[in-house]
Amino acid sequence: MSATAHALELRDLTKRYGQFTAVDAVSLSVQRGAFLTLLGPSGSGKTTILMTIAGFVAPSAGMVLLDGSDITPLPPERRDFGMVFQGYALFPHMTVAENVAFPLRVRGLSRADRDAKVRAALDLVQLDRFADRRPSQLSGGQQQRVALARALVFDPALLLLDEPLSALDKKLRAELQEELKALHRRVGRTFVNVTHDQDEALSLSDQVAILNHGRLIQLGAPEALYEQPRTRFVADFLGKSNFLQGLVQESHLGGLRVQSGATTLVQQAPRALRPVAGSPALLSLRPEKIALLAAGETAENMVEGHIAAWSYLGAGFLLVVRTADLGEIRVTLPSWRAPIAPAEGLAVRLGWSADAAVPVLDDAA
Numbered sequence: 315m316s317a318t319a320h321a322l323e324l325r326d327l328t329k330r331y332g333q334f335t336a337v338d339a340v341s342l343s344v345q346r347g348a349f350l351t352l353l354g355p356s357g358s359g360k361t362t363i364l365m366t367i368a369g370f371v372a373p374s375a376g377m378v379l380l381d382g383s384d385i386t387p388l389p390p391e392r393r394d395f396g397m398v399f400q401g402y403a404l405f406p407h408m409t410v411a412e413n414v415a416f417p418l419r420v421r422g423l424s425r426a427d428r429d430a431k432v433r434a435a436l437d438l439v440q441l442d443r444f445a446d447r448r449p450s451q452l453s454g455g456q457q458q459r460v461a462l463a464r465a466l467v468f469d470p471a472l473l474l475l476d477e478p479l480s481a482l483d484k485k486l487r488a489e490l491q492e493e494l495k496a497l498h499r500r501v502g503r504t505f506v507n508v509t510h511d512q513d514e515a516l517s518l519s520d521q522v523a524i525l526n527h528g529r530l531i532q533l534g535a536p537e538a539l540y541e542q543p544r545t546r547f548v549a550d551f552l553g554k555s556n557f558l559q560g561l562v563q564e565s566h567l568g569g570l571r572v573q574s575g576a577t578t579l580v581q582q583a584p585r586a587l588r589p590v591a592g593s594p595a596l597l598s599l600r601p602e603k604i605a606l607l608a609a610g611e612t613a614e615n616m617v618e619g620h621i622a623a624w625s626y627l628g629a630g631f632l633l634v635v636r637t638a639d640l641g642e643i644r645v646t647l648p649s650w651r652a653p654i655a656p657a658e659g660l661a662v663r664l665g666w667s668a669d670a671a672v673p674v675l676d677d678a679a
């Protein structure tokens with residue numbers, strides 16, 4: 315397949331249904347060949363945005379631009395984007411090859427041209443051996459790969475995916491995630507994927523757009539979003555986090571000194587995220603950034619507590635530690651780093667460094 319990747323931009327995209335705003339002034343751009351994921355809870359507007367990009371839903375305001383040109387007025391068939399949905403909707407009476415050939419037949423390609431392209435597309439998803447089977451003779455994962463081949467066979471400008479893996483069981487989903495990532499690399503096209511699965515978003519994407527109530531909350535590379543969430547919602551939705559509340563005592567170049575009851579927290583903070591002295595602070599602290607301190611060991615931040623609950627996770631332990639000033643703190647420890655056998659009621663000291671947490675805005679509803 316020839317490699318012409320396209321850049322996509324949404325500018326103040328808005329969709330209203332009566333009084334209800336499903337998509338609220340969303341602006342973002344996707345670079346040529348990038349993999350963007352729209353991530354958000356159910357009802358956050360993901361599908362509506364995708365349908366607007368595809369041309370099936372007309373926005374109430376705003377624009378969709380492809381390589382800088384406004385395509386908002388174009389009907390779906392003039393956009394020529396590939397689409398894959400959750401229910402793969404293959405034609406049951408057609409073979410795999412006929413399913414994949416369908417978009418080419420619609421476009422009036424000759425038999426010979428069709429055959430070559432179908433073979434290439436099936437090759438791409440490693441289903442060349444299954445060309446003559448019917449969908450009912452394939453597993454769910456294989457059917458979804460046929461749907462991918464069908465969406466890519468006509469060399470679309472963009473590939474739009476709406477929760478393509480959500481109908482599959484966990485293990486198969488993880489396998490197909492890896493395949494989808496490899497496929498993206500192989501075809502070099504711009505992909506826009508929709509999911510409510512945070513692991514999928516983190517592992518697949520170059521960029522993730524976090525949505526809530528139709529609004530874009532934060533856009534960034536997976537690592538940047540995970541390590542520097544701007545709000546409580548982002549920290550909470552993408553992974554798990556503890557939220558520590560306190561009052562800012564000092565705010566300066568080195569960071570923050572935050573008081574929470576009798577506990578003093580020191581926290582690095584870039585200027586933009588530094589609340590002023592006297593204001594409340596909310597810190598997001600990931601469970602894997604906290605250590606159990608051995609006797610005599612110190613850390614920049616320390617708090618005492620006792621284990622209120624714990625569970626074995628296979629790769630490690632989850633501890634719920636009850637503290638006087640900071641409430642319950644969740645800690646995950648790889649088993650090789652757990653200095654004690656966890657037990658309910660056990661007194662422990664937790665420690666973390668000044669760069670472990672991030673100050674976040676409190677956007678909790």
Ligand SMILES: Nc1ncnc2c1ncn2[C@@H]1O[C@H](COP(=O)(O)OP(=O)(O)O)[C@@H](O)[C@H]1O
Nearest residue numbers: 331335336354355356357358359360361362363
């Ligand atoms: N055709 C429609 N008419 C009225 N409300 C709609 C319509 N389509 C979607 N909505 C509403 O818009 C919101 C966003 O929907 P959707 O984009 O499907 O969310 P998501 O894909 O993130 O689950 C939901 O509250 C949904 O009920």
Ligand SMILES: [Mg+2]
Nearest residue numbers: 360361362508
């Ligand atoms: Mg949806």
